[in-house]
Amino acid sequence: MTLSKSQGGAGLALLLLCAANxxxxxxVSTIGVALPAIQSxxxxxATSLQWAVSAYVLGYGGFLLLGGRxxxxxxxRRVFLWSLGVFAAASIAGGFVDSGTTLIAARLIKGIAAAFTAPxxxxxxxxxxxxxxxxxKALGVFASxxxxxxxxxxxxxxxxTLISWRATLVMGAPVAILALVVAPFVLPKDHARTGHRPRxxxxxxxxxxxxxxxxxxxxxxxxxxxxxxxPTWGSLLAALVLILLFLRVESxxxxxxVPLAIFRRAKLSHANALAALFQGVYxxxxxxxxxYYQNVFGWSAFTTGFCFAIGGACVMFLAPRFALIAQSRGATGLMTSGVGLQAISYIFWVGAFGQINPIVLVGVSQLLLGVGYAMTYPSVQVAALSDVEDEQSGLASGLLFASFQIGGGIVLAAASAIFAAAPDFxxxxxxxxxxxxxALSVAVTLLAALGPRTAAAATLQDDIRQAAE
Known part of the structure; x- marks a missing residue:
């Protein structure tokens, strides 16, 4: 028996799903500030240290489509429970690693588990x-x-890390275990399939x-x-061959x-493209x-991490409200405004570079970035899932989360390449x-503005045009 149909049960289910999310x-980012302690x-x-971070992203991004399907x-529910259990076990195992190899393996397994849990x-x-x-409202809370x-x-x-770098690996386990205990009582049972069962x-x-x-x-x-x-171009070439083969197999x-017809859904495709780019820019x-904050200002890892707390607070408190607006008035305008604010934040950061007090630089840029992120992230989810049937919701979620992960990797690789090459010029x-x-964020803003209009928005614009005529 589950409680999800009651109001209190639905609220508890939302809390549990949000905790897992x-x-x-x-x-993705917790272990980054612990890398010096891990290396010590x-x-x-140094060549393998970054894989303590990247192994999680590798498993997460690589298995999302499979996890969703x-x-x-x-x-x-069945997949959620099993994958959350694996996530908890890998988190605990991470606290006992004794080499770089076992650490990377634990992070990879956690990433794969997350790829099944999230969709x-x-x-x-x-x-x-x-x-x-x-x-x-629930989507807004989940996105936030x-x-x-x-x-x-x-x-x-x-x-x-102030306690131990191992705490960064283990600290999610108690929450995951508690969620596993509560989940069978609050999450809806999987529907028994009738008729044709897809192979x-x-x-x-x-x-x-x-x-x-x-x-x-x-x-x-x-x-x-x-x-x-x-390893870079060889992997990308092999990936291209496999993805092209995949498209042939699917057809x-x-x-x-992945039914290829799903890519003909305008809202989903536009939301996925936007998710990849705006997340990559961030x-x-x-x-x-x-x-910059660590090398130029000399701030500690904790202080540097705390700089992003303003943006996080904006997202937590504002994203649920923006999700309701996206649902009722359409997501395209809200996504455009959100990535536009983010673009202003980045432009401000470049323009104010070395000119103003560091605290002001962080405060203003993070406030603009936080509000913009709070507007964009839930709007992208609302747009992506607005015209997807329940039987494809897992796949659509996997596509969306994969867009976030892959876009982040692509733009990070480009930004880091420019960062490394700039002194030579x-x-x-x-x-x-x-x-x-x-500059890329300005292009993303234009892409957002070209998104599909909702029926209400289209009707309103047609009425205005007819009245003018």
């Missing part, structure tokens, strides 16, 4: 809250916890999963070692893992700003890197 997003104790070389076929959680939320204002988890990950990681698309799974893994590996390696190295399969800026690396981010 927060953990998944938090683990485990003796990891598996959840649709085998049950959202299943979002699909369960859609099932619990149905349509209308309640769903919009995910965004806050990512933004506040460095803050929490810095605080945990699992093994050919699609064994082409797209390694294809995405190699793609994420390639762009991650590019950020660390450059685009000219064999011929009776029950494809990750690129976070990378450059973190280095006599440019300030921080200005050049952030100027690239700012």
């Amino acid at each position: 927060f953990l998944d997003a938090m683990d 104790e485990l003796g990891m070389p 598996v959840a649709d076929l085998f049950g959202h 299943a959680a979002l699909a369960l939320l859609l099932s619990v809250f149905g349509e209308g204002e309640k769903r919009a 916890t995910g965004a806050a988890g990512f933004v506040l990950g460095m803050v929490l990681g810095g605080a945990a 699992f698309d093994w050919a699609g799974a064994i082409t797209i999963t390694p294809g995405l893994l190699l793609f994420v590996f390639g762009i991650t390696n590019a950020a660390a070692a450059g685009w000219a190295t064999f 011929r399969h009776a029950d494809p893992m 990750v690129g800026f976070q990378f450059i700003a973190t280095l 006599g440019w300030n690396a921080y200005v050049a890197g952030t100027a690239f981010v700012a």
Whole structure:
């Protein structure tokens, strides 16, 4: 028996799903500030140290499509519980690692578990809250916890590192275990399938999963070692071959893992493109700003992480409200305003570089960035899921989360390449890197403005035009 149909049960289900979403997003960035302590104790070389962070992203981004489709076929609750259990076990195991290899393995397993948990959680939320204002409000809360988890990950990681770097790996386990205990009582049971049961698309799974893994590996390696190295271009070339093979397989399969018709949904495709780019721009800026605050201002890891708390607070408190606006008035305008505010934040950061007090620089830029992120993140989710049926909600969620992860990797690789090459041209690396981010964010704003209009918005504009005529 579950309580999800009652108002209190639905609220508890939302709390549980948001907790899992927060953990998944938090683990992307939590360990970053602990890298010096990890290197000191485990003796990891610098070339492999970054994989303590990247292994999680590799597993997360590489398995999201598979995770979303598996959840649709085998049950959202069943997949959510199993993957959350693996996440908790890997978190605990991470506290006992004794080498760089075991640390990277634990992070990779956590990332894979998150790739199954995240789309299943979002699909369960859609099932619990149905349509209308309640769903919009729930989506806003869910989006705010995910965004806050990512933004506040460095803050929490810095605080945990004061105890031990191992605490950054273990601290999510108690929450995950508590969620596992409560989940069977509050999450809706998986519906028994009637009629035709789709065959699992093994050919699609064994082409797209390694294809995405190699793609994420390639762009991650590019950020660390450059685009000219064999592991980078070799991985990207192999990924391209596998993805093209996947598209051919899907076009011929009776029950494809990813029905290619889903990409003809204008709102979903536009939201995925926007998710990849705006998240990528943010990750690129976070990378450059973190280095600037530590290397130029001399701030500690904890202080640097705390700089992003303003943006995290804006997201937590404002995202639920913006989700309701996106649901009732359409997401395109809100997404455009949100990425526009982010663009202004990056432009301000470049223009004020070295000219104003550091506290003012952080405060103003983070306030603009936080409000803009709070407007964009839930609006993207509302737009992506607004015309997707329940039986494809897991897949659509996987596509959306994959867009966030892959976009972040691509833009980070480009921003870090510009940052590294700028001194050779006599440019300030921080200005050049952030100027690239700012210019790209302006292009993203234009892309957002070209998004599909809602029926209400289209009717209103037609009425205005007819009245003018």
